Amino acid sequence: MAKKEVGSVEALNKLKQTDPPLFLTPSTELSQTARKASQYLFSSLKPFCPKVYFQSLYLDGYVAEQIWQQIDLQCKPLVKKLKGEVIEFEKNPDEVLRLFGVEKKKGRGVEIEDGDEDIEDVGSDENEEEGEDEEDEEEEEGEDEEEEEGGGEGGVEDRFLKLNELEQYMEEDEAREYGGEVVKSKVSKKKKNVHEEEEEEEEDEEDEDDEDEDDELGDFGDDGEDGDDKLGNARYEDFFGGKKKKSVKRQSNIHNKPEDEEQEDDKGDHKQTKESLSTHEKELQKLHSKIEQMEKANLDPKAWTMQGEVTATKRPKNSALEVDLDFEHNVRPLPVITEEVTASLEDLIKERILEGRFDDAERAASLPSKRLKELKEMDENKSKKGLAEIYEEEYVHQTGLGTAPLSSSDQLKKEAQLLFDKLCLKLDGLSHSHFRPKPVIEDMSIQTNVPALAMEEIAPVAVSDVAMLAPEEVFAGKGDIKEEAELTQEERKRRRANKKRKYKVEASKRLVNKVQGNRLPDNSNGTKA
Amino acid sequence: MNDEGFHSCNVICGGAYPELQQDPSQKTGLLQSRIKFEPLKTHEISEGHVQFRKVSVPPHRYTPLKKAWLELYTPIYEQMKIDISMNLKALKVELKTKADTPDMSSLQKCADFVHSFMLGFDVIDAVTLLRMAELYVYSFEIKDVKTLRGKHLCRAIGRLSGKGGKTKFAIENATKTRIVIADTKIHILGSISNNRVAMDSLCSLILGSPAGKVYSKHRADRARIAERVKPECPIENVVL
Numbered sequence: 001m002a003k004k005e006v007g008s009v010e011a012l013n014k015l016k017q018t019d020p021p022l023f024l025t026p027s028t029e030l031s032q033t034a035r036k037a038s039q040y041l042f043s044s045l046k047p048f049c050p051k052v053y054f055q056s057l058y059l060d061g062y063v064a065e066q067i068w069q070q071i072d073l074q075c076k077p078l079v080k081k082l083k084g085e086v087i088e089f090e091k092n093p094d095e096v097l098r099l100f101g102v103e104k105k106k107g108r109g110v111e112i113e114d115g116d117e118d119i120e121d122v123g124s125d126e127n128e129e130e131g132e133d134e135e136d137e138e139e140e141e142g143e144d145e146e147e148e149e150g151g152g153e154g155g156v157e158d159r160f161l162k163l164n165e166l167e168q169y170m171e172e173d174e175a176r177e178y179g180g181e182v183v184k185s186k187v188s189k190k191k192k193n194v195h196e197e198e199e200e201e202e203e204d205e206e207d208e209d210d211e212d213e214d215d216e217l218g219d220f221g222d223d224g225e226d227g228d229d230k231l232g233n234a235r236y237e238d239f240f241g242g243k244k245k246k247s248v249k250r251q252s253n254i255h256n257k258p259e260d261e262e263q264e265d266d267k268g269d270h271k272q273t274k275e276s277l278s279t280h281e282k283e284l285q286k287l288h289s290k291i292e293q294m295e296k297a298n299l300d301p302k303a304w305t306m307q308g309e310v311t312a313t314k315r316p317k318n319s320a321l322e323v324d325l326d327f328e329h330n331v332r333p334l335p336v337i338t339e340e341v342t343a344s345l346e347d348l349i350k351e352r353i354l355e356g357r358f359d360d361a362e363r364a365a366s367l368p369s370k371r372l373k374e375l376k377e378m379d380e381n382k383s384k385k386g387l388a389e390i391y392e393e394e395y396v397h398q399t400g401l402g403t404a405p406l407s408s409s410d411q412l413k414k415e416a417q418l419l420f421d422k423l424c425l426k427l428d429g430l431s432h433s434h435f436r437p438k439p440v441i442e443d444m445s446i447q448t449n450v451p452a453l454a455m456e457e458i459a460p461v462a463v464s465d466v467a468m469l470a471p472e473e474v475f476a477g478k479g480d481i482k483e484e485a486e487l488t489q490e491e492r493k494r495r496r497a498n499k500k501r502k503y504k505v506e507a508s509k510r511l512v513n514k515v516q517g518n519r520l521p522d523n524s525n526g527t528k529a
Numbered sequence: 530m531n532d533e534g535f536h537s538c539n540v541i542c543g544g545a546y547p548e549l550q551q552d553p554s555q556k557t558g559l560l561q562s563r564i565k566f567e568p569l570k571t572h573e574i575s576e577g578h579v580q581f582r583k584v585s586v587p588p589h590r591y592t593p594l595k596k597a598w599l600e601l602y603t604p605i606y607e608q609m610k611i612d613i614s615m616n617l618k619a620l621k622v623e624l625k626t627k628a629d630t631p632d633m634s635s636l637q638k639c640a641d642f643v644h645s646f647m648l649g650f651d652v653i654d655a656v657t658l659l660r661m662a663e664l665y666v667y668s669f670e671i672k673d674v675k676t677l678r679g680k681h682l683c684r685a686i687g688r689l690s691g692k693g694g695k696t697k698f699a700i701e702n703a704t705k706t707r708i709v710i711a712d713t714k715i716h717i718l719g720s721i722s723n724n725r726v727a728m729d730s731l732c733s734l735i736l737g738s739p740a741g742k743v744y745s746k747h748r749a750d751r752a753r754i755a756e757r758v759k760p761e762c763p764i765e766n767v768v769l
Contacts, residue, residue, distance in 0.1 A: 378699040378702065378703055378744050378748075379698070379699065379703075380691075380696070381698055382694070382698050383701060386653030386656070386657070387654040387657045387706075387707050387718065387719070388653065388654070388656050388657035388661075389653075391657060391660075391661055391705070392660075394705075
């Protein structure tokens, strides 16, 4: 047995020395040592457990889970008990001193206690994964215990449970919470006396447990009654207690300042976190904190970004640089020119050159030409035609009786045509090998019966109007024409006689006109010529 | 008398009184008996009296009248058949209808013709009044448009006529009118619409716009009108 013990202790020590990360790697040696150590611990803890399920830790043929379950079963009540003890010691430090004062008597107990503490540490290491859910389970177990102890309806009060004591404890607790006086009544002292009489630790623990459990349940003095119905009528309060506590807290909070409220809430939360905090409560807490945050944000003055129109003076310096401002850009973002872009462009250019497909601007085909409107310049000379003639021509044109007179453009065209013909004639003359006469340009013009000499002076040498005139136009005479030299005497006489006759007739006419001219003619009325 | 009156009444209001309607046979008799009227001669309109018009001669037109007398006289006497004579003492031209004057309005036309000559128009231009019915003379003064005094007035007159009269001629040619600028009085001879256009141009000149502006406005208006009226036909046939 001693050897075994020694071997087990060695195993324990070994475990202590190994690095925590090594536990993650599966190794048979480590597991063997761990099993040994746990067995030893199990057996050593056995005397202190309130309930004993197993005589020893059964290892052979059991999986790690099963071993773990065994340990768990043993340790849970033990841990509770120890916790209760710790609370008790917390409350009454005198106890501790007294305990240590009685060291001589109960040295073993102290050692054992130390050992217990060590074990407790290890146990706590092993039981790291115990969450708050397990605490709830503890509560349940506690409740079950209490129920077993409580008994029937009438039997609320017991050897252990006394309502007066319950109330007293409650007051004390409240006082502690709110920082008030600790009301020490006879009851607590009585309690202590009771402890001294009986086995201190266990009964303390039990009472503590009871009181704790009662404390947790709070004002539900009648919880025992409800509890009789057990799980069938389970309620929120059974699991999470403290509902009325919270309302009490709130009522007192209203009177206090918000800071106090927060502190108290913190205390309350703290108190609650100690014992019970379900997921729902956690969510509620989160929600409340969020709500508070948002309300606070709403009350505070808004950030400058949310204030609408903000000038530079109203916002902190250089703050606009830190914020992502969104405003409309009137300019298209310039294209980033990368190598790919240029390469693509160059490819395109090469292709186009090879194809010969250049996007040249094509000249738009001009519309079917309308007749060009003549912009007549304002004629600034006095018009040669009278107004009547103008209207006459207009009327003629409108009615279509006569031909429209040549417009200036037509005249210009004719002139141009004429000049061009002349030019062509000259140029063709250069290329003709034989002489070709000029073409006759038919032109209506009046030929005056002027002596050839006069004409020849003006006209060019090649042309003379004499040639143009017909012989009749040159001289028109009737009968046998003779010159003076050719005439006979009789013919001369005859001619002279004719001449005289004509002269006489004319003279007489002249005379008559002279005579008549003095009188006023019939037509002229009053105007003297 | 009653019967005649009755019948005449019937003729006037034929179908108004159905009771009075005669039988068709009797109607034809009525038609036959209806008096036929021939158009009256001018002489008879005034019941044999002779109508006169007198046109006073301003002194500055006296010598031109003497020079152009025959040109005035010939169309009036021979074509319009109206007697025309000059009262030297009163310095008035007198016009008188004759027995064979065909048209009643000819006297008035002749009077207008002579009057326009007195205003300052040439005979060849004034003759248009005799030939065309719808010609009018529109007269206004510079002070009607804008009150100008002294040098401004002189400048306005100068602007109107232009250098050597070219602005005036340009407007005349463009609008088919004849314009006479006599100191502050302006006379325009032409048809109503043409008169208006010429008047607008002259008014803008009086108010101060330069001649070039008036020309360009003219051109634009003419183009617009021509396009609106005859988009296909070219304007070349229209004589300025």
